Every structure is written in C-alpha cells, then in structure tokens.
Amino acid sequence: MSTAIKEQLKQWLTDNQERGIKLLQQFVQAKSTQGNEKGVQQLVREELQRMGLEVDVWEPDGRRLAEHPFFASPRKEFSGSPNVVGVLKGTGGGRSIILNGHVDVVPEGDLQKWNYQPYSGKLVDGKIYGRGTTDMKGGNVSLLLAMQAIQALGIRLKGDVLFESVIEEESGGAGTLAAILRGYRADAALIPEPTNLKIFPKQQGSMWFRIYVKGQSAHGGTRYEGVSAIEKSMSVMNHILQLEKIRNERVQDPLYNQIPIPFPINIGKISGGDWPSSVADFVQIEGRIGVSPEETMDEAKEEMAKWIERLKEIDPWFEEYPPQLEWFGARWLPGAIEQEHKLMNILVEKFQDVLDEEPVIEASPWGTDGGLLTAIGDTPTIVFGPGVTELAHHSDEYIEIEKIFIAAEIIALTLLEWCEIANASLSEN
Amino acid sequence: MSTAIKEQLKQWLTDNQERGIKLLQQFVQAKSTQGNEKGVQQLVREELQRMGLEVDVWEPDGRRLAEHPFFASPRKEFSGSPNVVGVLKGTGGGRSIILNGHVDVVPEGDLQKWNYQPYSGKLVDGKIYGRGTTDMKGGNVSLLLAMQAIQALGIRLKGDVLFESVIEEESGGAGTLAAILRGYRADAALIPEPTNLKIFPKQQGSMWFRIYVKGQSAHGGTRYEGVSAIEKSMSVMNHILQLEKIRNERVQDPLYNQIPIPFPINIGKISGGDWPSSVADFVQIEGRIGVSPEETMDEAKEEMAKWIERLKEIDPWFEEYPPQLEWFGARWLPGAIEQEHKLMNILVEKFQDVLDEEPVIEASPWGTDGGLLTAIGDTPTIVFGPGVTELAHHSDEYIEIEKIFIAAEIIALTLLEWCEIANASLSEN
Structure with missing residues (x-):
C-alpha cells in the first residue's frame, strides 16, 4: 500500500473530526435502551444511504427467531426495534468482512451518579460523555469513518464490506442472530466493542441466571419465628463468590494474565420481601456467569447447578428448601479466532503502523x-x-x-489489505 | 356477679358458635389489605347496626391527619378506607372502655407457601385459616361476641362500650389516631391483638426505616472495576444484626424473659440493581425496629443513625458513600399500663375464673x-x-x-365488672 494512501486517509480523518463527533453525539442522544432502538437505527440508515450502500432494514420476526436453539432474549417481539445492514459491494475476488456493532445500550442506573446527563453526548476535554459512547456507539462511528475514508479516497475494494448495526447485544445477541439467519456471512468479522484498542482474539461467553431463595414469613416483631429469605440469600451469594474463585483458579491461558477475574460471576439484581415488618419469605437474585472458550455453555450450567445443590451441606434449611436455579434472557456464546489467522496478522501490523507500538493481545472479559x-x-x-x-x-x-479516530484509521488500513484494493492505479503503488 | 349470669353467658356463647365462625369467615373473605378495607367495614357496620348501636362510619381526612406529629402512614388518602365505631351507650355512672381492633391485614406473601387459600376462611379441625384470622379479625369477633352475649342476656351496663373497627394498624395506626382525634376516649382500652391469651400490659413500639446503599456500577464482565451495592448491603445488614444484639442485651424487665429477641430489628424488603450483567450501584433495604417502652422513639432513631455512621470504621467505602437512613411509613408508639391498674386486676381475675389457671403476663413483642x-x-x-x-x-x-370463644367469655365478664351492670334486678344477685 502506498504511503500516499496512508497519508490521505489520515488527512481525511483529521479533516472530518467534527463530523465524526457530531455523528456520535446524535447516536448517543437517540437513547436506545432495549425496545427503543428505532431512532438511532433511522440515523444509521440515513448515514448508510448517504454513502450509497445497499441498505437492508428489518424488524426480526421474534416468533421464528425464538425457535433457534441459540436465541436468547427476555422478549420475543421486536417491532420498533429494527436491524440495519448496509453492504459496500466489492468488485469481486477479495475477502469479505462483517463489521458488526450494536446500538442497544444498558439502562443508565442511578442518575445521581452521573455528572453529565446520560443522553447528552456532552463534549468535555476531548471526551464525549453519555450512555453508549464507549459501549459501543463510539466503535460504530469508527467503522463508519473507516468506510467513508476509503470511499472519499476513491478506493474500490475487491471484497464486500457488510456493516451491521444490530439490536439486542446487551441481552443475548438476538439482533446478530437475526442477521446471520437472514444470510449475512463473510470470511471474517470485526466488532469494535470497547477494548481500549487491545486486540481480543478470544471472547468470553456468558449467561444470565436467576435464583429463587425461600424463607418462612412471620411478623417482624417475632422474627425469630420465621426464617429470613434475605439472610438466606446472603449465604447463597457468598457460596456463589466461592464458585467464582474455584472457576478462576483453573484458568491457565496467558491471555488472561492481566485480568483480575477472567470469568466473573456477577450478581446484578436482588429483590425480596414485601413488607418492612414481615420476615421476607422469598428473594430473587439475577446475575451473569462468564463462560470460558474452553468449556461449553452446558458444562458451565451443570457446574453451577451442582454447586448450588451443595448449599444443603452448609445449612440444612437448603435441604428442605433448595434454591431454584434457572437460566433466562441473555446468553452469549464464547468464541475464538486462531491467533495466526490472516485477519489477526493484518490488524496487528496496521496497529503497529499507526501507533508505532505493539498491541496488547488479550482475551475479552465479556461475551x-x-x-x-x-x-x-x-x-x-x-x-x-x-x-x-x-x-x-x-x-x-x-x-x-x-481513540475513535485511531481505531478508524487502523480499521481502514486493515480493510484495504484484507479486502484488497481493486483500483489498478492505486494498488500498483 | 351471679353464677347464673356466668352460666347464661357461657351457654349463649356455646349456642352461637356457628354464627361466630360464619362472621369470622365473612370478615376473612372480605380481603382487606391496605386500601381495600371497605368491604369488611361494611360487614362490621351491618353487624353493629343489627346490635342497635350508634354507628359512626367515616373516611379519615388524610390531609388534616397528616399534620398530626404522630401520624404515620405511607399514604395520605383514605377514601375507600373507612373507620367504623359503634357505641353501646351505658346508663351512666360507670367506667367506659374502648374495644379496639384493626381490620387491615398484611399481604399474603408467597402463595405457594399456603396450603389453604389465604382468603378462604377455610375451617379445618377446629381452626379457621386465612390472612387476618389471627391478626386480628378473630379478636374482633371475640369483642363482638362478648357485647352480643351481654345484650342477649338483657344486661344494661352503666359505662359506655366503644367498639372501634379501625384501618391502618399494620402501617402505623392512622385509623386509631383518626378515632382519637374524632373525640373517642374512654377510661381504659382493650385490644385483642394475637397474644395467645397472654395478657400484655406493655407494648413494644416500632418504626419503619429505609436505608439506601450505594455502589459503583460497571460491566458485570469486569465486575472488579465496580463496587457491588449488593455486597455492601450485606455488610450493612450484618452491622444492623449487631445493633439488634446490643439493644437486646440491655433488656432487664422480667416481662421479656420468655422472648428470644424482645426488640427485634427486622429487614423485610430488599431491592437493588437493574441489570443482571451490570454491577449494582444501589440497593434499598426496608425494615422495622422495635422500640422499648423504656426509650423514646427519638432515642431509638438516634442510636440507629449513630450505629449506621460507624460503618465507615469497618469499610472506608462507607466513609465516601455513607448509607442514607430515613424513617418512613409506619410507626407505633410504645405503651404501658400500670400492672396494678383496676382493669388489669379484673381481667386477671376473669381469666382465672374462666380457665381456672394463672394467666401469663408478658410484654408484647410488637407495637x-x-x-x-x-x-x-x-x-x-x-x-x-x-x-x-x-x-x-x-x-x-x-x-x-x-380460643375466640374463651376470649369472648373473659372479655364479657371483664366488661360486666369494669362497666358495671345497671339492671337493679341482675346486679343485686
């Protein structure tokens, strides 16, 4: 690839900084929590149409999707939640690539913990604030900028570039599953989830679980006559922390060396009891277990089920009232690409080119x-x-x-080499 | 009092067993959780009217009530939630008495823990099942039976008997407060809360509290980057259990000798986190603290507030994010009657008369x-x-x-002596 192309690409990205910032701000302001993705997808659609891509917008058919063994979502109705795919057709003969990014964001949590309005997209000191900036609308903007830079330079690629703007990643990937089942495939894929410019050839899987803990209700004034499901749930949670420890002590892969807990078990929600002066007779906890690429989802499920069963050895209460474990909602399969894969080699090389340093290669701490x-x-x-x-x-x-622009530059260079430049005049240099 | 009257009273109660059972079943079937008391109060009103009492039915004016310093309720709107008072007027010159019972019931909790439908009033082996049977519609039926037995025997009393069927006891006594402010007073009162026929001259006070615990949200896959409010709330709850221990080690009064935890602190509700794969950044717990008749409500509040503050000594997290304690909703003042009070003496004596044994005299474990x-x-x-x-x-x-009928008999005999029989022919025996 010519130095001239590299220079022009860099220059174009510099010249288009303001436009990129504005695009991200618009994406963030279009608050796209689960069920509310329509607005941001409309913006994506318009952007892709401006680029002259073939654009496909569709609301996944939840009923059909739900029949797939790897469907995972708390809902089966996706009207108002479209996927958008834009294809930059290649001239033929090159390797194709999927550039995949999700637009759904998790809820903002406690508003008081935010110094900036979560859907403001406020720009302060070179940073853009808001829910979804880092996870992962910023990455999506990097992808769009990379493609736009290539177009602006008049470059045609041999291989197809499929840009997928999907829903539902945060709750199990139903959006990407729908795109796969719609027939979108490629020779490789790149997902700009927040890695802080690290390269993750391995991706941790994960699943959501729910545990019901029983107690025995009684008047709070004679609470010793009841059994608090809240106290019992504390035992359950401590027990789960121990399982997390055991599972992580097994990890050998040096890719995880820098990660304090490679496969965390996170308890994210708790609710129980229905009256301040009654002893709580039920508690429900919900969480997420990380799954190693070295194990199957089923193996992880079975280990956890067996571990929960062992609670009865700690407390006879659990013999009589075993906590009920169920798997629900979101699920992400673990994944891995060979570390010697051609796309890995190219990406590493372009990283070195742009940043003049070695990339960190790790395993992703999340699905x-x-x-x-x-x-x-x-x-x-x-x-x-x-x-x-x-x-x-x-x-x-x-x-x-x-970082948005650094990623865009590395990705653009990677696309040029992976998909190959078709214009004879440019590729000859 | 003549043996004849005692015999006739007992006989009337025996003859009216079926009617008493049916009345309680109707009360139970009229599910009267907070806000839904209208149906059962209509039944009470009809019963009192059949007895020929002056009946007063009114919905407390929540706005005015809320101005009272001892108002405590999670709501300020009582339309559809009437109080009912029926007065059995005395001929004059006798001691008056308030017979007070609440009709509100706490929610039924986990339905799966019930072998009988909670609002069935099902009769099995001499027991009536259902939410509110023991707390305290059964007691209310004892009161009504006692008054009806006296009427049936043609007895007129000198002192007034005020029957108060009140709402809102379970959430702080706004119903009884409204009755007091409406002007209903008497020389003494009896409340047939579930004591298992023990006599409670002391009543424990209590209050509801809420504690907000903060965490730091993060992606569950890198949970080590966040701080779980759920884990922190476990520390808070353990800390509160210690306070309960300290407070109860202080109790000297022999009335509490048989009570495992005289002044319990019950944590009845918990909720926190909003996404299974996020680290929870907030948890809210709600509970009830028992207040001794030896302390004021304010002293108990202050002790708890200071104790919660000390969490920072255990964990520096609480220095930066101190848990927020607030008092809300229900509140019951502690109370006590002199153990040598005339009504105490009469009640104890009638208990001995009816059951031929000594009553257990204790302190109530609840407000x-x-x-x-x-x-x-x-x-x-x-x-x-x-x-x-x-x-x-x-x-x-x-x-x-x-037990409903034993209580009715003891209470009827107590009324005869406390309020005095006015009929010359009967009182002379």
Missing part, C-alpha cells in the same frame, strides 16, 4: 456477538475497539475522541 | 395501637386476644375457634 458469528455464522471474529471496558455500563460513561 | 391510645388518647390499654403471634403475617395463618 460479544462474536460468539454467534463464529459458532452459528461460521465467521471468525476479532474484537477491537476504541472504547474502554471499565466505562461500559458505568455512570459517566465516555469515550476519548482521539 | 399496637395501644401506644397511640395511651400517649395521644390518654387511655391506658391492655392487649389480650385469642390469636397467636407466631402465626401473624405468616403463611397458613389460622386461629383456633375455641
């Missing part, structure tokens, strides 16, 4: 739609993006503008 | 409307009833029919 792309779509996937994991799902979530 | 009657209504109150504390607020709550 992505890459698991589905790999296992169901037969499309090996790398996760690499400009956001920061630590800020995802966090109050005052933000993204550094500079 | 009652007796605190308000004593402190605001200037009416010293005894709590004595046929239900069983252990079954109150419990699944499969029931009451033994036999």
Whole structure:
C-alpha cells in the first residue's frame, strides 16, 4: 500500500473530526435502551444511504427467531426495534468482512451518579460523555469513518464490506442472530466493542441466571419465628463468590494474565420481601456467569447447578428448601479466532503502523456477538475497539475522541489489505 | 356477679358458635389489605347496626391527619378506607372502655407457601385459616361476641362500650389516631391483638426505616472495576444484626424473659440493581425496629443513625458513600399500663375464673395501637386476644375457634365488672 494512501486517509480523518463527533453525539442522544432502538437505527440508515450502500432494514420476526436453539432474549417481539445492514459491494475476488456493532445500550442506573446527563453526548476535554459512547456507539462511528475514508479516497475494494448495526447485544445477541439467519456471512468479522484498542482474539461467553431463595414469613416483631429469605440469600451469594474463585483458579491461558477475574460471576439484581415488618419469605437474585472458550455453555450450567445443590451441606434449611436455579434472557456464546489467522496478522501490523507500538493481545472479559458469528455464522471474529471496558455500563460513561479516530484509521488500513484494493492505479503503488 | 349470669353467658356463647365462625369467615373473605378495607367495614357496620348501636362510619381526612406529629402512614388518602365505631351507650355512672381492633391485614406473601387459600376462611379441625384470622379479625369477633352475649342476656351496663373497627394498624395506626382525634376516649382500652391469651400490659413500639446503599456500577464482565451495592448491603445488614444484639442485651424487665429477641430489628424488603450483567450501584433495604417502652422513639432513631455512621470504621467505602437512613411509613408508639391498674386486676381475675389457671403476663413483642391510645388518647390499654403471634403475617395463618370463644367469655365478664351492670334486678344477685 502506498504511503500516499496512508497519508490521505489520515488527512481525511483529521479533516472530518467534527463530523465524526457530531455523528456520535446524535447516536448517543437517540437513547436506545432495549425496545427503543428505532431512532438511532433511522440515523444509521440515513448515514448508510448517504454513502450509497445497499441498505437492508428489518424488524426480526421474534416468533421464528425464538425457535433457534441459540436465541436468547427476555422478549420475543421486536417491532420498533429494527436491524440495519448496509453492504459496500466489492468488485469481486477479495475477502469479505462483517463489521458488526450494536446500538442497544444498558439502562443508565442511578442518575445521581452521573455528572453529565446520560443522553447528552456532552463534549468535555476531548471526551464525549453519555450512555453508549464507549459501549459501543463510539466503535460504530469508527467503522463508519473507516468506510467513508476509503470511499472519499476513491478506493474500490475487491471484497464486500457488510456493516451491521444490530439490536439486542446487551441481552443475548438476538439482533446478530437475526442477521446471520437472514444470510449475512463473510470470511471474517470485526466488532469494535470497547477494548481500549487491545486486540481480543478470544471472547468470553456468558449467561444470565436467576435464583429463587425461600424463607418462612412471620411478623417482624417475632422474627425469630420465621426464617429470613434475605439472610438466606446472603449465604447463597457468598457460596456463589466461592464458585467464582474455584472457576478462576483453573484458568491457565496467558491471555488472561492481566485480568483480575477472567470469568466473573456477577450478581446484578436482588429483590425480596414485601413488607418492612414481615420476615421476607422469598428473594430473587439475577446475575451473569462468564463462560470460558474452553468449556461449553452446558458444562458451565451443570457446574453451577451442582454447586448450588451443595448449599444443603452448609445449612440444612437448603435441604428442605433448595434454591431454584434457572437460566433466562441473555446468553452469549464464547468464541475464538486462531491467533495466526490472516485477519489477526493484518490488524496487528496496521496497529503497529499507526501507533508505532505493539498491541496488547488479550482475551475479552465479556461475551460479544462474536460468539454467534463464529459458532452459528461460521465467521471468525476479532474484537477491537476504541472504547474502554471499565466505562461500559458505568455512570459517566465516555469515550476519548482521539481513540475513535485511531481505531478508524487502523480499521481502514486493515480493510484495504484484507479486502484488497481493486483500483489498478492505486494498488500498483 | 351471679353464677347464673356466668352460666347464661357461657351457654349463649356455646349456642352461637356457628354464627361466630360464619362472621369470622365473612370478615376473612372480605380481603382487606391496605386500601381495600371497605368491604369488611361494611360487614362490621351491618353487624353493629343489627346490635342497635350508634354507628359512626367515616373516611379519615388524610390531609388534616397528616399534620398530626404522630401520624404515620405511607399514604395520605383514605377514601375507600373507612373507620367504623359503634357505641353501646351505658346508663351512666360507670367506667367506659374502648374495644379496639384493626381490620387491615398484611399481604399474603408467597402463595405457594399456603396450603389453604389465604382468603378462604377455610375451617379445618377446629381452626379457621386465612390472612387476618389471627391478626386480628378473630379478636374482633371475640369483642363482638362478648357485647352480643351481654345484650342477649338483657344486661344494661352503666359505662359506655366503644367498639372501634379501625384501618391502618399494620402501617402505623392512622385509623386509631383518626378515632382519637374524632373525640373517642374512654377510661381504659382493650385490644385483642394475637397474644395467645397472654395478657400484655406493655407494648413494644416500632418504626419503619429505609436505608439506601450505594455502589459503583460497571460491566458485570469486569465486575472488579465496580463496587457491588449488593455486597455492601450485606455488610450493612450484618452491622444492623449487631445493633439488634446490643439493644437486646440491655433488656432487664422480667416481662421479656420468655422472648428470644424482645426488640427485634427486622429487614423485610430488599431491592437493588437493574441489570443482571451490570454491577449494582444501589440497593434499598426496608425494615422495622422495635422500640422499648423504656426509650423514646427519638432515642431509638438516634442510636440507629449513630450505629449506621460507624460503618465507615469497618469499610472506608462507607466513609465516601455513607448509607442514607430515613424513617418512613409506619410507626407505633410504645405503651404501658400500670400492672396494678383496676382493669388489669379484673381481667386477671376473669381469666382465672374462666380457665381456672394463672394467666401469663408478658410484654408484647410488637407495637399496637395501644401506644397511640395511651400517649395521644390518654387511655391506658391492655392487649389480650385469642390469636397467636407466631402465626401473624405468616403463611397458613389460622386461629383456633375455641380460643375466640374463651376470649369472648373473659372479655364479657371483664366488661360486666369494669362497666358495671345497671339492671337493679341482675346486679343485686
């Protein structure tokens, strides 16, 4: 590839910084929590149409989708929640790629913890604030900028670039599953989830669980006559923390060396009891278990079920009233791409080119739609993006503008080499 | 009092067993959780009217009531939630008495824990099952039977008997407060809350509290980057259990000797987090603290507030994010009647008469409307009833029919002596 192209690409990105920022701000302001993705998808559609792509917008058929063994979502109705795919057709003969990013965001949580309005997209000191900036609308903007830069330079690619703007990643990947089942496949995929510019060839799977803990109700004034499901749920949660420890002590893969808890078990929700002066006779906890690429989803389920059963050894209460474990809602398959895969080599090389340093190659501490792309779509996937994991799902979530543009540049260069330049005049240099 | 009257009274109660059972079943079937008391109060009104009493039915004016310093309720709107008072006028010159019982019931909790439908009033082996049987519609039926037996025998009393069928006891006594403020007073009061026929001259006060615990949200896959409010709330709850221990180690009064935890702190509700794969950044717990007649409500509040503040000594997290404590909703004043009070002496004597054994005299392990009657209504109150504390607020709550009638008999005899028989022909025997 000519130095001239590299320079022009960089220049175009510099010249278009303001436009990129505005695009991200619009994406963030179009609050797209589950069920509310229509607005942001309309913006994406318009952007892709401006680029002259073939654009496909459809609301997944939840009833059909739900029949797929890897469907996972708390809902089966997706009207008002469209997927958008835009295809930049290649001239033929090149490798194709899926660029996949989700537009759904998790709820903002406690508003008081935010210094900036969560859907403001406020720009402060080179950062854009708001829910979804880092996870992962910032990454989506990197993808769009990369494609636009290539177009602006008059470059035609041999392989197709499929840009997928999907719903439902945060609750199990039904959006990406719908795109796969609609027939979108490619030779490889890249997902710019927040990796802080690290390259993740392995993706952790995960599942959601719910546990019902029973107690025995009684008047709070004679609480010793009852059994508090809240106290019992504390035992259950401590027991689960121990399982997390055991599962993580097993991890050998050096890719996880820098990760304090490679496969966390997170208890994210709790609710129980129905009256302040009654002893609570039920508690429900909901959480997420990380699944290693070295195990199957079923193995992880079975280990947890057996571990929960062992609570009766700690407390005879659980013998009589065993906690009920169920799996529900979201589920992300673990995934992996070979570390010597051609797309890995190219991405690493372009990273070195742009940043003049070695990339960090790690395993992702969370599930992505890459698991589905790999296992169901037969499309090996790398996760690499400009956001920061630590800020995802966090109050005052933000993204550094500079990183959006660095990612865009690395991705653009990667596309040029992976899909190959078709214009004879340019590719000859 | 003549043996003949005692015999006739007993006989009347025996003859009217079926009617008493049916009345209680109707009361139970008229499910009267907070806000839904109208149906059961209509039944009470009809019963009192059949007895020829002056009946007063009114919906408390929540706005005016809320201005009272001892108002405590989660709501300020009582339309559809009437109080009912029926007065059996005396001929004059005797001591008056308030017979007070609440009709509101706590929610039924987990339906699966019930073997009998909670609002069935099902009769099995001498017991009537259902929410409110023991707490305290069974006691209310004892009161009505006692008054009806006296009427049936043609007895006129010198002192007035005020039957108060009140709402809102379970959430702080706004019903009884409204009755006091409407002008209903007497020389003493009796409340047949479930004491299992024990006599309670002391009543524990109590208050509801709410604690907000903060965390730091993060993606569940990197949960080590966040701080779980659920884990922090476990520390808070353990800390509160310690306060309960300290407060109860102080109790000297032998009335509490048989009570495992005289002044419990019950955590009845918990909720927190909003997404299974996010670290929970808030938890809210709600509970009830028992207040000793030896302390003021304010002293108890202050002790708890100071104790919660000390969490920062255990965990620096609480230094930066101190849990927020607030007092809300229900509140019951502690109360006490002198153990040598005339009504105490009469009740104890009638108990001995009917059961041929010594009554157990204890302190109530929970608050009652007796605190308000004593402190605001200037009416010293005894709590004595046929239900069983252990079954109150419990699944499969029931009451033994036999106890309803024993209580009715003891209460009828007590009324005859406390209010005095006015009929010259009868009182001469």
